[in-house]
Amino acid sequence: ARDTGSAPAAGGGEEETCARNAAPAAAGGAAPSAAPLAPNADASALRVALAYDVGGRGDQSFNDSAAAGLEQAISEIGVVRENTRELAAANGESEDARATRLRQLATDGFSPVIAVGFAYSEALTTIAAEFPDTQFAIIDSVVDLPNVTSLTFAAEQGSFLVGAAAALRTTSCQIGFVGGVEVPLIQAFEAGYVAGAKAVAPDVEVDVDYISPAGDFSGFNDPARGTEVARGQLDGGADVVYHAAGGSGQGVFEAVAAATTPDAPKFAIGVDSDQYNTVAAPVNEVIMTSMLKRVDVAVFNYVNAVAAGDLAVIPPAFDLSVDGVGYSTTGGGVDDLVTDLDAYKAAIVNGDITVPSTP
Amino acid sequence: MTEYAVELAGITKRFPGVVANSDIHLAVRRGEVHALCGENGAGKSTLMKILYGIQQPDEGTITVDGEQVRFRSPADAIRAGIGMVHQHFMLADNLTVAENILLGAEAQLGIGAKARTRITELARTVGLDVRPDLLVERLGVADRQRVEIVKVLYRGARTIILDEPTAVLVPQEVDDLFVTLRGMRAEGFTFLFISHKLDEVRAIADAITVIRRGTSVGTADPRTVTSRKLAEMMVGSELPSPQTGESTVTDREVLRVSGLALDSDDGGRPLLSDVDLVVRAGEVLGIAGVEGNGQTELVETIMGMRRAAGGTITLSGADITRAGTLARREAGVGYVPEDRTRHGLLASQPLWANRILGHQSRPPVSRGGLIDREAARRDTQRIIEEFDVRTPGVDVAAAALSGGNQQKLVVGRELSGEPVLLIASHPTRGVDVGAQAGIWDVLRRARADGLAVLLISADLDELIGLSDTIKVMLRGRLVADADPATVTPEELGAAMTGADGAAA
Amino acid sequence: MSTATQTTAKSASTVRGRFSALPGWARSAIVVAIGVGLLSVTATLTGQIQLTSSGTTQAAVRLLLPILFAALGGLWAERAGVINIGLEGMMILGTWGAAWAGYQWGPYAAVVGGLVFGALGGLLHAVATVSFGVNHIVSGVAITLLGMGVTKYLSTLLFFPVSQNPRQSPRVEGFETFSVQPVADGLLALEREQRVVLSDVSGLLGGLLSGLTPLVVLGFVLVPASYLLLWRTSFGLRLRSCGENPVAAESLGVQVYTYKYVALVVSGALAGIGGAALTLNPGQLGYLEGQTGGRGYIGLAAMIFGNWRPGGLLAGSALFGYVDGVQLRAGGEAVHALLYGASILAVGLAVLWAVRRRWQTALTALLAGAAVYAVYFSTETVPREFASYAPQIVTLLVLAAASQRLRPPAAIGLEYRRGEGD
């Protein structure tokens, strides 16, 4: 016989209703829609290079998002494809490999050179000093040098919104968070998510689990274990699961898809890019929204700013106010929540709510 | 049907550097026990391996029951009705008796109940009385031998090669074996029988072929030939014998073992219990015993390779019971192990490195924790000259030497550094006649110089010939003393099996 | 010179008596029953229901499956006398082969693809170790390196155009799951009733009978099948004889080289199916670079843990999968509860040994139990950093306590050359 569905929630009792706070009354009712940082410039003379983190283009995560920014620059501001280069890091590689990669790009005359990922910070500190005439940017880290632009994200703010969405959606008053590796970067996602959920429903229970501890990066790359963590949360009664687990996220989606039934639907929340679009059907049906970390926006704006010769437009952090983070609506999973979410967004943007970035 | 069960003609087999068989002729009549005699390394086993299909001859033909055959593998030989009991047991310890027997012959009766019944039947004919599902590692030597014979019988062999089946048996067990063989001969089985014990050969064989240096030098009639004549055919000259000459025993105690006990690893019967013995300077103390009765363990306990459960060992008055092997060696114990490849040599290392083994903490080869390669080379050269080790130099790997020369090197090394006690375990096992005489000579000289020797040997003639005193070991105890001047090998054998009532 | 027979084993089992007089299946049943009872009691007393939930059992099954296949692969190789540390590499090859075949022709093809690719790795190991006498570990390390390189290379070549990702295959279709009805539903219903112990037992068993896939069934069938094949047929006898005493085997007409080749190809194939199990894992459904994450080595460890026997390696993989499942699903608190179970077990063993008058062992067990309980009592939870590696720690501890009774095949790792025996 076929399985009719998932194992029953061991949590037992029928849905206790979750007391929910009203959404903050936003000044204008709707969130301010961010204007472009600067008008499009002509970037056809630029030679742009990207040094990806492990995974590189095609990782359906933030490397891909960075690539999308480059694509946008190619199509909108005239960057010539032949004048771009993309290199990717290998697993567990040493500092000097990262430095060599950046040096290669700088030596070959690329400027700007964009280092995708905080792992490049040490290497970039060295190389940027070696090539003072080259423009560099680094994502997810701060390097204090005149020719380096730091592109950081307020991931906690975006996570706050999807946390709020989860708390609004849950019927069991229990939601989950699956982190890939317990590093500060991912902990910011956790912190924002929990804060968002609690802001909506103070009683909501948030299961927080990580696949592997700091230093063991296998947690970003082990869907088989990711799926078990998510199943554990679902079996324990959670009905919305947010992942920040890189490649292991696939396992989370599969777990949610396997657990969902017409009368007891379960939901997943994607991360970094709009995963409703990148995850294969039919599994993507369970993705109610994705926390967007607009690396593409950052990359595009940065390239544009370099072309315009005005780096001052780059904000200290890409946050909600510039749409550097946000949430996706593809698939219509949060259509009914948009009003509330936008109210929270507005409250964050105008400073009524401050989102913590550590758990 | 021809009269010959097996005929080998013009067999030649070359190994790198060695011609093991050259133009050998051998004809075995059906229903006879045909003995094959020859000194170590004469090429007997090689010839038998060729007959059994393990090795292929370079030249020559094999004829079985009048038909010329070519054996590509043992499977072919088995199909032609030939079976072989090897010089070294070919048993897997961790498989059961039944599995060992059935291996390779599963096609006959399967591996189920039918096969078991057949095994039990065959076991009875050779006097094997153990459960078929017992692990072979639990069997004694004689039973292992029987398992080997059952293995051959199970395959329906009519011609059976027995390569030195008696080497590890005591006289009584040899007699039992011969009873079995005679019975089977009467049923029409043919045997090829190899042994170095010429009396045995004369007792059981119907015909003898002698091999020397790889060629067949002739046949002999066991009813008329004497052992001495046979030996001369084998060696081409007169046979040396182990004789001690006058006693050199002093009253200075070198080794005293009292109340020595050793537990077995698996909590079974103790391996040694209550062993007392004394060896004096200038004395050779011989230990007789069937293999597996604790001689190996005794030696290894005295060497410190096993930890005694009780009792004391004193060397020249100093208690060494708790000392490690190296400390004992430093205190003047030399050790010629029974298995030189396993315990005596580093096969792939050069001779000079082998000279260092066991002496790594002592001059001349080592000083202050550092190895002195030059000194080691020089001293190895000395051993080579003194002990007539035949080698092209000190830099060749030990594995490249022949067994006898390896053994001489080991003996030479163990007599270096002025030992006070030499423990010699089967010092001439697997050594050809010439080397044997050389080693006996060395032992005799060392004894005359006041060395105390503890000698273990399965060769009772050697034991009787060399020892000043003999003790008999049975089931981990010293059960009897014998005077080498008067005792016969048969009496010794009886004591070794407990047949004389000594093992009460 | 027969090197094989010289390795005498000393560790004959000393614990005998009525228990060991029982047939193997009965002994396993008793051990399993004790384990289930122990976990049920622990779950009840500590309130950690995840220890015995059906979900945990299913997680354990999914997690143990790749390890189990790898361990079976290790069994086949090592019973034929060849150390196979290349299992990891063969498994990697298997993940790739499974994904490649799977995305084109479906899950059954995926299994075959994994099998074939793994078998190729096994074949290479055979050529190196059997024909060229290369040190088994060297060859294993090289095969693992090659496995990583070849799959990366092939992925770039063949997956990238489809998935736009050189490190990942397109999604493959997985197996449908099924359950043994109506038993499974009955047990799950009982589990839901939350009755003391009873629900725990039914949770553990119910989990085993539901959420099955053909691959799970294959894995569990291969355990007894390997036993029957290796211990109850003449083929198995011959194969094992190559691991115990190849010289003797050869002298009885066994084609030792052939059997070693067969064993290694099967070994690689099994490891490859293990790779397929990862590819077809419901959470994964595809190839992902580095997805094996050392599971091949874990499989090897499970096999040694299981004393080179099918039942034992199942126990080893199950232990690993179960503890991993527990810690992934329920985190440090559940691992903490396992400490409680461990102290009960230690006390139980102490009593057992005291009855047998093995006073020293009993005392050691008692002290260990007390120490574990002290840790349990004085802490609230196991830090996540250690809980994550609970499976490894548990395996290590169990080995440290029990490994002296292990008995490897006598001729394992030894170089064997045709016609050079004596």
Place this chain on the structure above:
Amino acid sequence: MARVRTALLPPVLAILFAAGLCAVALVISGASPLTALGAMVGQVGQGTTAVDIVNSAAVYYIVALAAAIGFQMKLFNIGIEGQYRLAACVAAIVGGALVLPPVVHTLVIILTGVLVGAVWAGIPALLKAYRGVSEVISTIMLNAVSLGLIAFLIRPDSFGVLQGNNISTAPIEPSGQFPGIPTGAGTIFGMVFVAAALGLGYWFLLNRTRFGFELRASGESPTAATAGGVNAKRMVIIALVLSGAVAGLAGLPEVLGRDFAYTLTSPQGYGFTGLAVALLGRNNPAGIAFGALLWAFLDKSALALDNVGVPRDIVLIMQGSVVLSVVVAYEIVRRYELAAEQRRVASQLRGPAIPQKEPVA
């Protein structure tokens, strides 16, 4: 002369064979092997690559020596990975916490690394000697456990310091750093010379000391070594602990010469490289040096392959096939030499067939 030939011929053949294999793979994938080779060789002259190769080779040399010490006794210390990482982490913590005069500070850090490596390797050593646990399994398990331990130690509420999105240990003051040699293109780690000295020490220990003799004897034949007075248990423990102690140094060139802290992104995977390089160098110090350089060259110049559109993974295939073909080549040569030696011995002792009881295995 013949000795040099038999030592050098196999690796050369093997490298050629492996290169050929990779060339075929490249051609299949539509890339030109010559372009790839040109890019890799050309890369050496670029930027700091030459210095990076030397620096990495030093690290590989150290891990490979650690592996080789085990191999001498047929012990497989798979745990080098965990040993060097844990050692580097703890040494960095200690180094960051202490304020000491220059040379002393560095020495304390190095000794800490050695000690931690030794202690961590001591666990499988004791388990092997007293409980008979295969070191292969126990070290595999301990590698995982060491990850957890490092994660625990480096937690911001233990000894870690948040550095943006990275976590690292407290930075080591200049007094604790190991000064390097600046060149026009990068700085050569000072610890490169420590690695070389280790190689000399390894050679001396193995070939000239009693301990080395006992180690090799135990590896060649445990039974003969025991009969020769070598304490097998002790040798197992010493060999593994020594291997761990050397492994404990492997992370330090980078910590003391470049990063001055241990971070989440500190490199991993040297343990496996160490095994492969030791196998490649056949446990001989000169051979290992050669293997380490080759490995480092392949690793570092592989970065250039991206620029010419050749899959970088070809280097992994090259590394795997080199290891395998080197040992196969040595095996073939060894067999040939052994037979030749037997022939030579026999012909020098002409006369009747030399009685040679034991066939040479």
